[in-house]
Amino acid sequence: MNTPAPAPAVAMKGVSKSFGGIRALVDVDFEVANGEIHALLGGNGAGKSTILKILNGVHVPDSGTIAVDGIVLAEISPEASRRAGIAMIYQEMSLIPTLTVAQNVFLTREVKGRLGLIDDRVAERRARELFHMLNVEVDPRARVADLGAGQRQLTEIIKAISHRAKVLVLDEPSTALSVEDVERLFSFLRKLRDDGVAIIYVSHRMDEIAQIADRATILRDGRHVITAPLSELPVESMIEHIVGRRSRGLSDIVRGETRVGEPVLVLRNVSAADKPKNIDLTLRRGEVIGLAGLLGSGRSSLARVICGVDRVTSGEIEVGGRRVRLDSPRDAIDARMALIPEDRLRQGVIAAHSVLANVTMSILDRLRTGWLVSTPKARAVTDEQIAALRIKTSSRDAAVRTLSGGNQQKVVLGKWLATTPDILVLDEPTAGIDIGSKAEIIQLVREFASAGRAIVMISSELSELLTACDRILVMAGGRIMDDIPRADLDDPEAAGSDAVMQLQAAERRLQIAIQKALTRGPEEVHHVH
Amino acid sequence: MSISEGSAPTLAARLGLANWRQNIIYIGFVVIFVVFALALHDKGFLNPNNLLNIFRQTAMIAVMAIAMTYVLSAGEIDLSVGAVAGLASVVTAMAIDLGGPLLGVAAGLGTGIVVGVFNGLLTTRVGIPSFLTTLAMMGIAKGVAMWISDTAAVPIISKSYSFIFGGGSFGPIPVLLVWMVVLGIIGQLVLRKTTFGRQVLATGGGEVAARYSGINTRAIKFRVLVISSMAASLAGMLYAGRLQSGRFQLGEGDELSVIAAAVLGGTSLFGGVGTVVGTIVGALMIGLINNGLILMGLEFSQQLIARGAIIVLAVALSQSRR
Numbered sequence: 001m002n003t004p005a006p007a008p009a010v011a012m013k014g015v016s017k018s019f020g021g022i023r024a025l026v027d028v029d030f031e032v033a034n035g036e037i038h039a040l041l042g043g044n045g046a047g048k049s050t051i052l053k054i055l056n057g058v059h060v061p062d063s064g065t066i067a068v069d070g071i072v073l074a075e076i077s078p079e080a081s082r083r084a085g086i087a088m089i090y091q092e093m094s095l096i097p098t099l100t101v102a103q104n105v106f107l108t109r110e111v112k113g114r115l116g117l118i119d120d121r122v123a124e125r126r127a128r129e130l131f132h133m134l135n136v137e138v139d140p141r142a143r144v145a146d147l148g149a150g151q152r153q154l155t156e157i158i159k160a161i162s163h164r165a166k167v168l169v170l171d172e173p174s175t176a177l178s179v180e181d182v183e184r185l186f187s188f189l190r191k192l193r194d195d196g197v198a199i200i201y202v203s204h205r206m207d208e209i210a211q212i213a214d215r216a217t218i219l220r221d222g223r224h225v226i227t228a229p230l231s232e233l234p235v236e237s238m239i240e241h242i243v244g245r246r247s248r249g250l251s252d253i254v255r256g257e258t259r260v261g262e263p264v265l266v267l268r269n270v271s272a273a274d275k276p277k278n279i280d281l282t283l284r285r286g287e288v289i290g291l292a293g294l295l296g297s298g299r300s301s302l303a304r305v306i307c308g309v310d311r312v313t314s315g316e317i318e319v320g321g322r323r324v325r326l327d328s329p330r331d332a333i334d335a336r337m338a339l340i341p342e343d344r345l346r347q348g349v350i351a352a353h354s355v356l357a358n359v360t361m362s363i364l365d366r367l368r369t370g371w372l373v374s375t376p377k378a379r380a381v382t383d384e385q386i387a388a389l390r391i392k393t394s395s396r397d398a399a400v401r402t403l404s405g406g407n408q409q410k411v412v413l414g415k416w417l418a419t420t421p422d423i424l425v426l427d428e429p430t431a432g433i434d435i436g437s438k439a440e441i442i443q444l445v446r447e448f449a450s451a452g453r454a455i456v457m458i459s460s461e462l463s464e465l466l467t468a469c470d471r472i473l474v475m476a477g478g479r480i481m482d483d484i485p486r487a488d489l490d491d492p493e494a495a496g497s498d499a500v501m502q503l504q505a506a507e508r509r510l511q512i513a514i515q516k517a518l519t520r521g522p523e524e525v526h527h528v529h
Numbered sequence: 530m531s532i533s534e535g536s537a538p539t540l541a542a543r544l545g546l547a548n549w550r551q552n553i554i555y556i557g558f559v560v561i562f563v564v565f566a567l568a569l570h571d572k573g574f575l576n577p578n579n580l581l582n583i584f585r586q587t588a589m590i591a592v593m594a595i596a597m598t599y600v601l602s603a604g605e606i607d608l609s610v611g612a613v614a615g616l617a618s619v620v621t622a623m624a625i626d627l628g629g630p631l632l633g634v635a636a637g638l639g640t641g642i643v644v645g646v647f648n649g650l651l652t653t654r655v656g657i658p659s660f661l662t663t664l665a666m667m668g669i670a671k672g673v674a675m676w677i678s679d680t681a682a683v684p685i686i687s688k689s690y691s692f693i694f695g696g697g698s699f700g701p702i703p704v705l706l707v708w709m710v711v712l713g714i715i716g717q718l719v720l721r722k723t724t725f726g727r728q729v730l731a732t733g734g735g736e737v738a739a740r741y742s743g744i745n746t747r748a749i750k751f752r753v754l755v756i757s758s759m760a761a762s763l764a765g766m767l768y769a770g771r772l773q774s775g776r777f778q779l780g781e782g783d784e785l786s787v788i789a790a791a792v793l794g795g796t797s798l799f800g801g802v803g804t805v806v807g808t809i810v811g812a813l814m815i816g817l818i819n820n821g822l823i824l825m826g827l828e829f830s831q832q833l834i835a836r837g838a839i840i841v842l843a844v845a846l847s848q849s850r851r
Contacts, residue, residue, distance in 0.1 A: 307741075309741065330743040333743040343737075348738055349735070350734035350735035353734050353735075361727070361731050361738075361739070361744070364728065371723060
């Protein structure tokens with residue numbers, strides 16, 4: 001690829017974007033050539049999705065320009081991007097499940113017959129031609145609802161191609177796909193690349209990127225770090241660039257001495273319908289276990305199984321030494337467990353209701369005097385949680401909607417702490433909240449542990465897991481692939497350096513463990529002690 | 530109950546202008562009352578008997594609307610209430626004829642339970658949206674009522690039944706007013722102050738969050754639909770007592786007034802927000818408008834137009850823009 005390319009397919013220059021004081025992108029340059037597959041990499045909050053949304057016209061940058069085929073876009077809007085030939089394939093797909101494949105591909109541009117009526121047969125023939133051209137087998141007459149995830153993904157891409165897309169953006173396209181579907185997708189993408197399409201590929205899976213990408217650009221904290229051909233970027237140095245040197249409030253949190261007590265939660269060979277599979281796990285009093293892994297690795301499924309949201313299909317669960325059946329969240333609550341779910345606004349709080357209504361939702365029975373819910377008791381419980389968790393709210397009667405993200409999350413925590421749980425399961429507890437509140441929530445997790453509770457925590461931010469946890473389980477494909485004591489992740493070479501450096505060294509090691517777990521078969525599972 | 534520090538600012542906020550939309554129903558009620566009192570002074574609007582008449586005409590709507598507040602708060606809807614009221618009036622009248630007032634009351638309430646269980650099971654177990662379940666039930670209930678009564682009125686001779694269910698009065702106070710007030714107080718108390726009431730609001734406010742919090746949202750939805758059918762049956766029995774007969778036409782079309790009363794009162798059609806006191810004032814407002822328009826001497830066609838316009842205006846004003 002050292003021929004002096006004419007104009008690149010996409011050239012973004014000096015792009016900056018801030019959201020209410022937070023600088024999401026700072027003077028970023030990003031170029032993609034025609035006929036290349038270009039990986040875009042970075043950790044959470046690195047600015048990947050922001051730059052893609054700018055390219056896609058959803059966000060207007062504060063400064064900088066976008067040129068497509070050498071022509072600078074005069075206007076930045078979703079329509080302008082589409083007209084310039086940029087197509088984004090979303091994780092949540094944009095197909096209408098009740099229509100056929102052909103109808104979806106030609107949606108809003110239906111082929112009309114002589115009388116001005118839609119001619120589905122011509123559309124089906126044209127869709128079939130497109131699929132043939134790219135060597136994939138999808139029935140144009142099938143309803144999208146009846147297709148598997150892989151075929152849907154291909155349909156989505158064909159739809160973009162039929163719009164004469166010149167730049168194709170794929171955001172984590174392989175998450176929902178089986179191994180065979182990923183293979184098919186890759187050969188399809190290579191074919192498109194050879195036809196001159198520029199492809200931007202976002203993924204957290206380094207093994208995939210090594211397979212498919214020609215070049216990679218790495219972003220960190222909203223800045224451009226490096227753009228290089230894959231041949232010059234082995235996995236270790238990719239991780240090095242992604243983790244980089246960061247200073248965050250997390251490294252100030254002292255993990256402290258943990259006094260681990262008796263087992264409170266034991267899972268023996270537990271499986272659910274799809275994920276997780278064959279889980280063995282022992283959680284002890286005073287211990288914080290972290291679940292690490294990529295999207296779709298089964299972390300959240302495991303959390304939902306523990307908390308009675310998803311059904312266990314085989315295996316057994318023991319809580320406090322007694323076998324339990326957890327068929328509903330109520331059963332889990334009765335077994336003194338609590339789930340702080342992933343999707344705060346949908347699963348965690350009722351945003352339109354007051355702090356008091358939310359905090360007392362799970363313990364209404366306990367607040368009764370005779371038939372009625374006692375207002376003084378409800379107020380006392382709410383005030384106690386507001387004080388203990390330092391929830392910033394104008395009053396206990398304020399709607400949760402009016403609180404900041406961090407404080408909403410504290411309301412969810414308060415709701416569950418009010419049930420006096422022994423076991424807390426936190427799924428992405430710091431997602432979408434500011435860094436100050438993040439450190440505060442991690443601090444609270446440590447406090448719960450030293451108060452004798454047992455905690456399972458999921459986070460995509462590895463530095464958080466490393467700060468909060470005593471032990472980290474690495475998951476992939478619904479299974480636990482590795483069980484690493486936190487101390488084993490400390491790099492002896494970094495021992496003398498400052499806390500920030502030590503945390504980064506540990507993060508690199510954990511990253512490598514996660515990537516290794518992806519490529520290892522289940523039969524090779526081994527437990528490190 | 531002492532006033533704690535925390536409630537002081539909310540009290541001030543409640544009196545402030547920011548929340549006037551929430552209280553539009555109360556303001557609107559007073560405004561309409563005053564307008565009618567001035568405009569219809571010489572037509573006997575303020576005559577005590579006329580005012581009590583408004584209560585008599587409103588009671589059945591109010592009883593059904595109290596239960597509808599629960600249904601809407603839980604994020605469901607019940608379109609079958611009017612037809613169920615008609616069916617219950619016929620069943621009650623026939624059962625009284627057969628075995629006296631006690632059997633009549635049992636049969637009437639039993640009708641409500643049976644219909645409610647059907648609505649509830651179809652909605653929560655089979656998974657048909659309540660909009661459709663109860664729409665179908667509306668036709669079924671009306672059909673059954675017409676069939677078993679041969680579309681004829683079934684007279685009720687029992688004096689005691691007619692007194693308790695609708696016709697009687699304690700001194701100047703009509704029994705219907707007593708029913709409305711007692712059920713209103715219970716309804717408000719249960720919705721605000723019991724575990725069940727809070728769980729109803731949580732289910733409608735955010736079903737997923739409620740389920741994750743350990744609330745059996747299906748059971749809650751089942752129960753509100755049963756309560757609604759039982760309230761509809763009671764309303765039918767009150768109609769029957771007042772008119773001393775059961776007829777399938779009783780309650781016909783009431784579902785619209787019932788839902789309008791609840792929404793006027795501030796209950797959300799989308800669930801999670803509901804107030805029984807507001808609902809009762811909403812029902813009274815509809816009764817007030819009906820009464821005033823009749824006294825004004827408007828024709829029925831004109832009444833319909835005026836009533837529709839006033840309701841749309843009131844609801845539009847009560848919707849705060851988000």
